[in-house]
Amino acid sequence: MHIEVLGTLAVSVNGISVTPTAPKARQVLALLAVRADQVVPVDSLVEELWDTDPPRSARTTIQTYVLHLRELITTALESSAEGEKRTAKDVLMTLPGGYLLHSGDGTSDVHEFERLAGLGYRAMDAGDFAGAARYLCEALTLWSGPALVDIQAGKQLETETRRLEETRLCALDQRIEAELRLGQHRSLLAELTVLVRRYPTHETLCGQYMLALHRSGRRGEALDAYQRLRATLVRSMGLEPSAWLRKLQRSILLTGSDGGRAARDEHHGVPLSTVC
Structure with missing residues (x-):
């Protein structure tokens, strides 16, 4: 089957x-x-x-x-x-x-996705960012669209599709994290631009976008991205950005416009990925 x-x-x-x-x-x-x-x-x-x-x-x-x-x-x-x-x-x-x-x-695409994602997470834990990026990219290619996109879902399937979407997002932000660790900030900008618009309250993606912009010498745009997220969170949820994202913003404020060392050091001290 x-x-x-x-x-x-x-x-x-x-x-x-x-x-x-x-x-x-x-x-x-x-x-x-x-x-x-x-x-x-x-x-x-x-x-x-x-x-x-x-x-x-x-x-x-x-x-x-x-x-x-x-x-x-x-x-x-x-x-x-x-x-x-x-x-x-x-x-x-x-x-x-x-x-x-x-x-x-x-075979099951869900089981294969979970297997590959698990290999990716273990590679991340071991500091093998190239291996993590490879496994997680392979896992994400199994998705051809939203889960069960052609099914009229009731409560049970809505719960399952939300769960699967969370696992996809977890693998996605870990893959981006691995590629940022490999210095691929410029190649990630186009993808992250789309993702932060699609998920306007997702702090991990916003933090990754800010870092990619800053490392690409676009400090002002990185700070603008933070302000947009903050405005969205306050307006829609009555919440301020979390402490680690505020810390990243302060780090970018304190560095020059060349995506310099301080922000890179800050990234390694701040968990840009959610716990998956």
Whole structure:
């Protein structure tokens, strides 16, 4: 089985798609896929499909969707030239309280992303910034768009997609941190310009943008970036920037316009990346 959720939903068995076209059946498969190899309670499926107002037939309807998914899986299993010993019930299992999508020896883009990101984080901890950047870049290329972008999400999937987005952002800011450590500030400017507009209250990205600007000799723009973030935080949340970002701003204020040594030293003393 091959599972992709980091973008559009795609689930296949023996290279044959088992992704249905009906919206609610797709929701069921999406929740099973994003929690592959874990039991998904029936109550979670009910909430995903109907929130707090399920019909009386909710559980029966879910059984119907599961039967439809098993029909697709059966067709895919029967296509195997070697003859599959598994049945659809071995792949989409009924267990006490819910259902489990068994990936077997298959692949999952989420699992691969987590594996590569983990290697990247360990490389960062070891001071291997080139290795960290390489692993984290490879992990991020697995994303083709927002998670489950083609699925009409209910509460359960909204929670899962938010969780996945946080893991993506964590890997992203660690990759940028690694590349800053490697002195790639100028090549990061275009990407960071887009990111700080997309995430206007994300302090880590703002700090990285400030540092990249300052090291590129654009001290005034770095300070402007701080003021924009501060204004956004105060207006939208009633909060001031955190202590480490204020410290970085003060460091830039106290240095010249050449992106000099003081700001570089300040960077190594301030955690520009969130704890992932």
